[in-house]
Amino acid sequence: MNQKIKSKETQNLIINSAFELFYKHGYNKTSIPEIIKGTGLSKGAFYHHFNSKKNIGEKVIDLTVRKRVYERMVAPLKNPDDAPVIPLLCDVFIKRIEGYSDLEKDLGCPANNLINEVGYSENSFREMLRDIIDHWQEIMVNLLEQGKIKGEIRKNVDTSATAIFLISAFEGVRGIRKVYNNDKILDEYLIAVKSYIEQLA
Amino acid sequence: MNQKIKSKETQNLIINSAFELFYKHGYNKTSIPEIIKGTGLSKGAFYHHFNSKKNIGEKVIDLTVRKRVYERMVAPLKNPDDAPVIPLLCDVFIKRIEGYSDLEKDLGCPANNLINEVGYSENSFREMLRDIIDHWQEIMVNLLEQGKIKGEIRKNVDTSATAIFLISAFEGVRGIRKVYNNDKILDEYLIAVKSYIEQLA
DNA sequence: TTAAAAACATACCGATAAGAATGTTTTTTG
DNA sequence: CAAAAAACATTCTTATCGGTATGTTTTTAA
Structure with a gap:
């Protein structure tokens, strides 16, 4: 070999x-x-x-964590088929959460876990994790702007703000879910995020 | 003495x-x-x-973390003066964030940090942290229901879902902010959360 | 006032951590 | 095929951890 x-x-x-x-x-x-x-x-x-340990931490973030977030949350928002924006957002922010295994619900989001544990203290980690969020936000802004052009999103929606709000709520609820033993919190989140996304139209 | x-x-x-x-x-x-x-x-x-170390962890959560969340985020929502609900929510979820010191912005929310770091692994911590969130949600639901009665909140608003959504977005953005060196992310969150709260009317 | 109990300080223990140094085996290359 | 280099394994060092045992000093109560 x-x-x-x-x-x-x-x-x-x-x-x-x-x-x-x-x-x-x-x-x-x-x-x-x-x-x-x-x-x-x-x-x-x-x-x-x-x-070093820090070195493998960087590799894990670069190769696994980044990839995971990209494949699950970012790539679907690139919308190559030019699908309607609102259903696409619902698909990503609702269907994905419904599809998580119990373990994934218990353990939260790997990226968010690292952000909260070492986001401030480890400089090199911070920059890499920030890039992941930045990229995610950027792709979502593109999608929302595209939705505005197609008349599917209200013109007065602040796309950057909306993107960060959706990311924050998503990561926030995946964190909070970690202290629960059931799906109550996720179910409530799903109801609220659906209504939020639909109000963007 | x-x-x-x-x-x-x-x-x-x-x-x-x-x-x-x-x-x-x-x-x-x-x-x-x-x-x-x-x-x-x-x-x-x-x-x-x-x-033990676990023992002081419990004491810190019970005496300091819980108190902090309660005083800053929960107590103001109890609304003893029967103030209008929407401005009160804005006050808590916007004004408070604007008042944070740079260090508090960098370090995030102590409760959320613990939730994400040890929320799943430490059983006794998990229960205490869950109680904090439960209490927070409960008080906010009371406020929103009160708002419905007073005609300040739409009747079709799911108050439990809305409460968790607001808490999630708040904790989420405080986490994400940890990997940034500036207020960009918080500013964007503020715009979105304001518009979200106002749409509850 | 004296004994006991509470509030500490000091010294120690076994376990384990990150990482370096050194040895051995496998693979590649000239 | 031989030498060099890469891919490992083994051993060791230094440091620090959580926790304990055993002091000593201060406070309280009889």
Whole structure:
């Protein structure tokens, strides 16, 4: 097997293990011995591929967290089929939440978890996490502006503000859900966000 | 000096130090040596008054975090003067955010930080944090229902859903703000939340 | 006034962390 | 095929953690 490929595979193995643990226990509570334990690798292997805990934190954010947010929340808003805007927004902000597994509901959003845990204290993390949000907002603004042109969104809607409001409510409720054992909070959010989105028309 | 009072004062000293550090660095990154460092006390003193790190975490949530949320966000919604509901909501969800110090903007909401960091993993924390949110929601529902009776809120508004939506957006934006160095995100939130609240009428 | 109890301080313990150093095996390349 | 380089494993170091045990001093109560 090609060495480059083997190396990448090992890195991905470690990155995936790290992501799972960061997601379940948080960044600070996860140790490097714990990360490698699940992989069958050794500490030497870890430090051969990554030079610090911060370093793998960056890799996890760049390769896994960013990708996750992009695929689930950002890409669908790019609207290549030129679908109606309001139903598309409902699809992303309602259907996606309904589709989460119980574990995903319990654990919240990986990006938001990191934002809240290390968003302020870790400089390099902060910038990467901010880029994720910025990109998300930017794509949503494009969609909303497109909706204005098509006459599907009121002209007096502030698209930047609306985008941040929707992102905030979404991330906020995924956080708050973490202290509940049932879907009550998500169900209520769904009702409110639906009515909010529809009022944009 | 009375011993009971002295004891309470020492406990408060430690609790305040712990709160500040939990707020700045998070619960998991804060150590007990660090907590006592600022107080001039010793480790023996700490373990005389508290029996574990988890124990002081509970005390901080119960005495400081809960109080903070209550005084700032919940109590004003109780509306003893029977003020108009919409302006009251704007006052709480807009004016309060405008009044935050730069540090408070950078560090986010102490309650939301804990919810996201240990909301799922620490059982006893989870219940206490959930109570804070439940109480907040309950008071806001009362206010909104009161607004319906007075004809200031549309009859078809789902008050529970609206309350959670407002709380989610508020906590969400305070989290997201942590990865920014400026007020852009908060300013946009303020525009959107104002328009949202006004649409409840 | 004296004993006991509360309020602390000091010293210590086992566990574990991040990471460096060094050894071994596998793969690649000349 | 040999040497070098990459991919690992093992061992070790230093630091710090949460928590305990054992002091000492101060306060309270008999």
